[in-house]
Amino acid sequence: MINKRNKIMLGIGLVAILLLIWSVAQASSLVFTFNSPSFSGVGQSSHYLTIENLEKSRKQALIDKAEAEERRLDNELKNTAIEIFRRNLESMFYTGLASQIINNIFGEDGDKQTDGRTTIDGYKVIWTSTDKQDDEDGVSVIIRDQFTNEVIWVYTFPFQENE
Secondary structure, X not given: OOOHHHHHHHHHHHHHHHXXXXXXXXXXXXXXXXXOHHHHOOOHHHHHHHHHHHHHHHHHHHHHHHHHHHHHHHHHHHOOHHHHHHHHHXXXXXXXXXXXXXXXXXXXXXXXXXXXXXXXXXXXXXXXXXXXXXXXXXXXXXXXXXXXXXXXXXXXXXXXXXX
């Protein structure tokens, strides 16, 4: 015979079986889908843009790194002791040359030259003077390209200002 306790247990078991059958009926079948946008097509354009931007950023970083290293090596070569000496010597040479040109234009009567020219590193430096005390454009210095004869720089100034 079935007593009351067994009836309760049977009822609970029956309810459990019905819930199990109901949950199986509600479940959907398993379907495989790709998560990658390259295969599924969902979000594909943004995926491609992301990949392209990553590739471009990496290439640019490599280019920037190479350029920075090249600049570092150039600066290292420019700052050697002999290179600094050469630049200082060249600067002093150009200063002395400019001083000689000024002495030729404004020097003593025996040393004066009303015109002259010299070539420096592919450029012609030409100076002329009218030798007139009151001439506003009495002295001109022209720098031209030696090969194309193109005027690079023109400077005019009075031979001597009126006092």
